[in-house]
Amino acid sequence: MALEHAILVSLLEKPGSGYELARRFERSIGYFWTATHQQIYRVLKRMESEGMLAVRTVPQQGRPDKKEYSAAAPGRAALAQWLHEPIEPESLRHDLAVKIRGAAFDDPASLIREVERHQQAHRDRLARYLAGELRDFTGPDAPAPLDAGQELQHVVLRGGIAQERMTIAWLDDVLATLHRLGRSTPTSTG
Amino acid sequence: MALEHAILVSLLEKPGSGYELARRFERSIGYFWTATHQQIYRVLKRMESEGMLAVRTVPQQGRPDKKEYSAAAPGRAALAQWLHEPIEPESLRHDLAVKIRGAAFDDPASLIREVERHQQAHRDRLARYLAGELRDFTGPDAPAPLDAGQELQHVVLRGGIAQERMTIAWLDDVLATLHRLGRSTPTSTG
DNA sequence: CTTGTCTATGCAACGAGTTGCATAGCAGGA
DNA sequence: TCCTGCTATGCAACTCGTTGCATAGACAAG
DSSP: OHHHHHHHHHHHHSOBOHHHHHHHHHTTGGGTOOOOHHHHHHHHHHHHHTTSEEEEEEOOSSSOOEEEEEEOHHHHHHHHHHHTSOOOOOOOOOHHHHHHHHGGGSOGGGGHHHHHHHHHHHHHHHHHHHHHHIIIIISTTSOSSOOHHHHHHHHHHHHHHHHHHHHHHHHHHHHHHHHHHHHHOSOOOO | OHHHHHHHHHHHHSOBOHHHHHHHHHTTGGGTOOOOHHHHHHHHHHHHHTTSEEEEEEEETTEEEEEEEEEOHHHHHHHHHHHHSOOOOOOOOOHHHHHHHHGGGSOGGGGHHHHHHHHHHHHHHHHHHHHHHIIIIISTTSOSSOOHHHHHHHHHHHHHHHHHHHHHHHHHHHHHHHHHHHHHOSOOOO
């Protein structure tokens, strides 16, 4: 399972608490993996008990203490081993595509608003990714020569950007199709 | 959950057995949803007990009997209701991206073969999708004017094609990055 | 004649992911 | 004063998804 490995990578990049990890999963890690705080806490606990992670309780001012996790040697070794194992190319799950095919048995035009809403969400995501790219990699405040870790983070971010651009363009195609069907066939319920 | 809805859509397009559905999930449905036969049988059983599906036992020659499922009125109604509810834009899970970011703590060059293997898998998938498009939608044997259902199937397939093309191009970018890092930084283990 | 593959359905166990809820201090606004 | 929201961690129950295994007849290759 890859949540373990995503956590190890994130902690190697920078140690942090469960809460902080949860926020990273909402942001930078979010464009290739998602996890809720409940999932993260549960996995952190298990990994700690297996000796993969080290913990340090950090007292804070005006805030609850936090447990700062970092990758221990066995965790690092487990990650290295996984990196050398082949994995299956992932299969996607796309709810909206199910809806689009299902629209043949309902009114296709009634899906237009939903598709537009999704397209807007993807536009918003793209804007965030592009802002992050400028801030961390291509803008004037970005480190001048990127190190290997930053180069790899950047190429993964470019993947997220390409994904969003592709999706936005495809949803244009979907919208055009739905409009076309709305004009020609009023209802096509089998 | 969308497996239920994917099954309803597929059975509305054409009734079939659990086994047949499993094969559809390997093929046409596979570019937007995946499921194993175990999952499908379990859900079919539950949906039948809930009255969403109708079953008919079909005796066959030289083969085991099959249970042919079709969507019943309550199933159709449940699908229609879901189609009118807004859903959350989906979040992806991309193991390979985890590996790419993890490569910063290992040898980036050792990932090249794995990335090439994935790229080849996506090329194969793209070839299958394009063959299917020619056969069902754009080739000489395709139905002359497509009906609404076929138009919608086609636009979803175009989404799958766009996805694969984007991924193949991005993996070129990844490979170029890994080669670049292999030349400049021998190992960059933090 | 045995092995393997295809059709066809299913159970059991486990691991991954989701949802709802609980606690608790601090800060800011109505 | 009360309500909302943020940081911070966690349990319990449930559903979803994966893996391994079992059954069973038909057919083809060796």
